[in-house]
Amino acid sequence: MADAAVLPATPAARRAPGRFWIVPPAALLALLFFYPLALIVQQAFLDDSGMANVAEFVRVLHARFFLNALINTITISVAATAGCLIVGLVLGLILAFVPFPGSGVIARLIDTFIALPTFLVTLAFTFIYGSAGMLNAGLMEVFSLQAPPVDFLYSTWGVVLAEVTVYSPFVLRPLLAAFSLVDRGQIEAASVLGARPFRIVRQVILPAAVPALIAGGSLCLLLTVNEFGIVLFIGAKGVITLPLLIYSKAIQESAYQVACIIAVINIALSLGLFGLYRFAAGRLGV
Amino acid sequence: MSVPAFTGSNVMDVDAAKIRGAGSNVHFDKVSVAYGAHVVLHPLTLDIAPGEILAMIGPSGSGKTTALRAVAGFVRPASGRIRIGATDVTDLPPYERGLGMVVQNYALFPHMRVEDNVAFGLRAQGADKALIGERVKDSLATVGMSGFSKRYPRELSGGQQQRVAIARALAVRPRVLLLDEPLSALDAQIRRNMVEEIAKLHRDLPGLTILYVTHDQTEALTLADKIAIMRDGRVSSHGPTTELYRRPPNRFTAEFLGRANLLPVTVAEGAAGPKGLAKAKLGDAVLAGAGRSEKPGDRTLLCIRPQHLSLTGDEEHTNRIVGTLKEVHWQGELTHLVLDVDGTPVRVSATRLPVSLPERGSAMPLFFTPGDTSLVPEDVRG
Amino acid sequence: MLVWSRSGRMLIWAAFALVFGVLFLAPLAVILLSSLADQWNGVLPSGLTFEHYTDVAQGAAWKAVKASLITGFLASALALVSGTWAALALRIQDATLARVLGVLFFIPSAVPSVSVGLGLLVAFSHPPLLLNGTIAIVMVAHFVLISAFTFGNVSAGLARLSPDFEQVASSLGARPAYRLWHVTLPLLAPYLVAAFGLSFALSMGELGATVMVYPPGWVTLPVSIFSLTDRGDVFAGAALTIILVAATLVLLLGLERLAGRQTR
Numbered sequence: 039m040a041d042a043a044v045l046p047a048t049p050a051a052r053r054a055p056g057r058f059w060i061v062p063p064a065a066l067l068a069l070l071f072f073y074p075l076a077l078i079v080q081q082a083f084l085d086d087s088g089m090a091n092v093a094e095f096v097r098v099l100h101a102r103f104f105l106n107a108l109i110n111t112i113t114i115s116v117a118a119t120a121g122c123l124i125v126g127l128v129l130g131l132i133l134a135f136v137p138f139p140g141s142g143v144i145a146r147l148i149d150t151f152i153a154l155p156t157f158l159v160t161l162a163f164t165f166i167y168g169s170a171g172m173l174n175a176g177l178m179e180v181f182s183l184q185a186p187p188v189d190f191l192y193s194t195w196g197v198v199l200a201e202v203t204v205y206s207p208f209v210l211r212p213l214l215a216a217f218s219l220v221d222r223g224q225i226e227a228a229s230v231l232g233a234r235p236f237r238i239v240r241q242v243i244l245p246a247a248v249p250a251l252i253a254g255g256s257l258c259l260l261l262t263v264n265e266f267g268i269v270l271f272i273g274a275k276g277v278i279t280l281p282l283l284i285y286s287k288a289i290q291e292s293a294y295q296v297a298c299i300i301a302v303i304n305i306a307l308s309l310g311l312f313g314l315y316r317f318a319a320g321r322l323g324v
Numbered sequence: 325m326s327v328p329a330f331t332g333s334n335v336m337d338v339d340a341a342k343i344r345g346a347g348s349n350v351h352f353d354k355v356s357v358a359y360g361a362h363v364v365l366h367p368l369t370l371d372i373a374p375g376e377i378l379a380m381i382g383p384s385g386s387g388k389t390t391a392l393r394a395v396a397g398f399v400r401p402a403s404g405r406i407r408i409g410a411t412d413v414t415d416l417p418p419y420e421r422g423l424g425m426v427v428q429n430y431a432l433f434p435h436m437r438v439e440d441n442v443a444f445g446l447r448a449q450g451a452d453k454a455l456i457g458e459r460v461k462d463s464l465a466t467v468g469m470s471g472f473s474k475r476y477p478r479e480l481s482g483g484q485q486q487r488v489a490i491a492r493a494l495a496v497r498p499r500v501l502l503l504d505e506p507l508s509a510l511d512a513q514i515r516r517n518m519v520e521e522i523a524k525l526h527r528d529l530p531g532l533t534i535l536y537v538t539h540d541q542t543e544a545l546t547l548a549d550k551i552a553i554m555r556d557g558r559v560s561s562h563g564p565t566t567e568l569y570r571r572p573p574n575r576f577t578a579e580f581l582g583r584a585n586l587l588p589v590t591v592a593e594g595a596a597g598p599k600g601l602a603k604a605k606l607g608d609a610v611l612a613g614a615g616r617s618e619k620p621g622d623r624t625l626l627c628i629r630p631q632h633l634s635l636t637g638d639e640e641h642t643n644r645i646v647g648t649l650k651e652v653h654w655q656g657e658l659t660h661l662v663l664d665v666d667g668t669p670v671r672v673s674a675t676r677l678p679v680s681l682p683e684r685g686s687a688m689p690l691f692f693t694p695g696d697t698s699l700v701p702e703d704v705r706g
Numbered sequence: 707m708l709v710w711s712r713s714g715r716m717l718i719w720a721a722f723a724l725v726f727g728v729l730f731l732a733p734l735a736v737i738l739l740s741s742l743a744d745q746w747n748g749v750l751p752s753g754l755t756f757e758h759y760t761d762v763a764q765g766a767a768w769k770a771v772k773a774s775l776i777t778g779f780l781a782s783a784l785a786l787v788s789g790t791w792a793a794l795a796l797r798i799q800d801a802t803l804a805r806v807l808g809v810l811f812f813i814p815s816a817v818p819s820v821s822v823g824l825g826l827l828v829a830f831s832h833p834p835l836l837l838n839g840t841i842a843i844v845m846v847a848h849f850v851l852i853s854a855f856t857f858g859n860v861s862a863g864l865a866r867l868s869p870d871f872e873q874v875a876s877s878l879g880a881r882p883a884y885r886l887w888h889v890t891l892p893l894l895a896p897y898l899v900a901a902f903g904l905s906f907a908l909s910m911g912e913l914g915a916t917v918m919v920y921p922p923g924w925v926t927l928p929v930s931i932f933s934l935t936d937r938g939d940v941f942a943g944a945a946l947t948i949i950l951v952a953a954t955l956v957l958l959l960g961l962e963r964l965a966g967r968q969t970r
Binding site for chain 2: 868870871873874875876877878879880881882884885888889892893895
């Protein structure tokens with residue numbers, strides 16, 4: 039790695055000897071990630087005898103189970119992202135502009151959610167909102183009900199709520215960074231001039247937050263499309279998403295070609311959203 | 325924050341003797357630098373003599389920093405050669421050039437103590453331990469930072485950090501010391517002190533060749549033996565400091581180096597006599613000033629510095645112009661007057677004012693000595 | 707500063723407490739509570755017990771913790787080396803190539819983890835590269851998934867590093883290797899520690915790829931939590947989750963203190 043850090047920003051200066059240092063990490067990534075990725079694509083278009091076969095691909099595309107999973111995935115992703123944006127914005131505004139003693143600690147606590155496993159929230163939700171959970175038990179006791187009244191957890195909305203919890207920190211984080219750059223004097227001046235809080239939020243704060251919202255939002259889209267743990271843990275029959283479908287086809291049914299076909303589509307969708315995120319983040323300098 | 329002066333000169337002389345005589349000359353031979361199609365430095369030929377301080381000054385984007393970085397080896401010339409002493413360093417990597425460099429933001433290594441920062445270059449070059457210890461001690465003493473060797477950079481003020489940065493550069497006994505805007509990050513007051521102390525450092529280390537890049541003309545005027553004024557990637561003028569100031573070869577130099585009043589005049593008589601005085605006409609007034617090779621009838625500029633204009637005439641102040649008083653700004657030590665002379669604004673810096681100034685709008689004579697005046701050709705470009 | 711009236715602020719803080727409480731605090735509290743719950747049929751558990759912890763401690767917990775820690779450590783260490791190496795090496799490439807390669811190094815973070823697992827199964831299930839059924843395939847899956855994060859963290863650190871440090875170092879005679887070791891890497895240390903911590907945490911919680919590729923006998927914490935809850939043993943699952951969260955937090959806090967000491 040000796041020559042690995044020859045001077046940055048040097049026009050054509052002494053680059054030649056160092057340029058091969060990129061090969062080891064690039065080769066490692068190519069072998070362990072891009073090669074398997076290419077094989078997935080290859081498998082998607084080959085049948086068991088190794089012949090090129092597009093028919094299976096087309097068949098999966100038209101299959102009920104696939105279309106359902108695709109619609110589920112997109113619905114959940116869009117709804118969860120919208121939720122993340124709202125929750126992130128509300129929490130961010132309060133943390134940044136109506137701070138309270140300990141708000142810094144709270145902000146960091148929310149931040150550590152990024153590092154926690156996603157299925158934790160689902161597990162907790164089953165204790166709270168599950169059919170035998172706290173909420174239902176309480177409601178049944180108070181209103182003397184026979185059956186649990188709340189059962190959204192095992193639907194799309196249960197997944198959405200869990201994903202909002204897990205992914206709103208990804209909106210909150212860039213948002214707080216953007217808010218820290220907003221000129222406090224400007225807000226105070228506007229207040230002195232009699233502007234009401236909503237007006238200040240709309241005219242001064244939100245414009246500054248737009249880049250962070252777009253970047254955080256597109257990241258949420260990407261992560262929610264790829265989310266696996268939450269959906270697996272809720273385990274509702276009706277809520278199958280693309281990643282879950284890949285898992286069940288490959289591991290439970292050993293239908294590798296079908297799994298690869300779905301994976302190709304899921305990966306294409308993810309890469310598209312990744313491109314959107316990179317474009318938004320790069321364009322807006324986040 | 326107060327900045328302690330460099331230590332007493334008796335200590336200095338001992339250290340200086342050890343460092344003295346390290347300097348080499350630097351030669352730019354048609355050096356040009358381009359980023360793609362964008363030329364940032366047009367072929368530059370320039371020599372810095374051993375032990376000389378050359379200040380490169382100019383506005384940002386003029387190529388001065390690029391020239392310094394080419395010497396350091398961070399920028400590869402598109403053409404031309406750079407020699408330091410007898411060595412052609414054009415193709416050498418920075419770490420084989422034997423330089424010392426000080427940058428605007430000090431760039432002290434934050435994870436190292438002051439002594440380790442100063443020792444860095446020698447350790448990197450594999451010097452033996454005893455030599456390193458001795459050099460670190462000497463270099464820190466030279467910049468008056470002996471008591472700070474165990475501190476971390478963050479525990480020092482800006483001025484102190486810059487002293488350590490200079491000590492770090494001196495410790496490797498550089499053939500050339502490169503100073504890249506070294507004082508720009510400091511407060512005005514500390515900057516003035518540091519300029520004087522760098523001047524003192526150079527008096528004590530007269531063998532040290534210094535390339536000093538700055539946009540501040542005061543630093544350049546105070547420190548430099550020679551100045552190169554850069555503009556749009558070219559040397560606009562180059563010469564001994566006092567010479568450039570007294571006889572600016574072009575308008576850009578006159579205006580960039582100090583303040584200048586430039587009156588458009590017509591040459592009446594070419595330079596003559598032992599002092600090389602020419603005569604030029606401004607309206608009806610005939611004025612004498614140091615000329616070059618102007619011919620009668622040439623239109624040119626008469627350069628006169630604000631502090632050389634006097635409100636009263638005598639035998640020496642024989643040139644006389646008349647202007648209309650426009651503004652008076654009293655600034656304590658100096659009073660700045662602005663007059664209108666034939667449509668050209670003329671600034672006067674007066675240390676002493678007559679008992680009563682004429683009212684604004686009224687006519688007022690100004691006097692100056694021919695020897696303080698020179699004829700400056702109008703720039704061809706802009 | 708936005709809301710000046712006392713009552714208005716109280717109202718807003720109450721709203722914050724509600725959202726924060728329902729979304730973030732409640733899940734953690736409930737997991738903790740359920741890991742200690744004796745029986746839970748009503749609103750609150752009927753009693754508290756450490757039984758679930760002792761149960762999982764006798765069961766697979768210790769093995770799962772060990773598998774997760776070893777996987778996390780090795781995968782993060784490899785990702786740190788590879789990510790740092792890549793970020794440093796990218797600086798000396800042509801601008802265009804560097805941009806393209808930079809995006810390629812980020813792509814693993816964009817691909818669904820299940821697909822990464824699937825790809826590894828497809829690619830490494832037969833000789834000469836037979837990894838399927840070994841512990842190595844779990845390490846590889848985790849390495850691939852976290853490599854983008856270490857690369858991103860280190861790249862961000864490098865971008866923030868003033869070029870002055872390295873340039874002054876080389877002008878003073880430091881060769882590239884010396885400069886890398888004594889200037890660049892120490893200055894990057896806080897980013898390296900942060901990258902390692904984040905990778906480790908991500909690895910500890912990884913489920914999608916692991917569940918695709920794990921061999922028998924190398925069951926990580928998330929996988930064993932899933933199999934416990936899937937069997938209906940939710941209280942034991944909660945206890946194991948608390949162990950996972952505690953391990954992750956201890957690790958992160960420890961590394962944060964380490965990073966803090968280095969920058970101080």
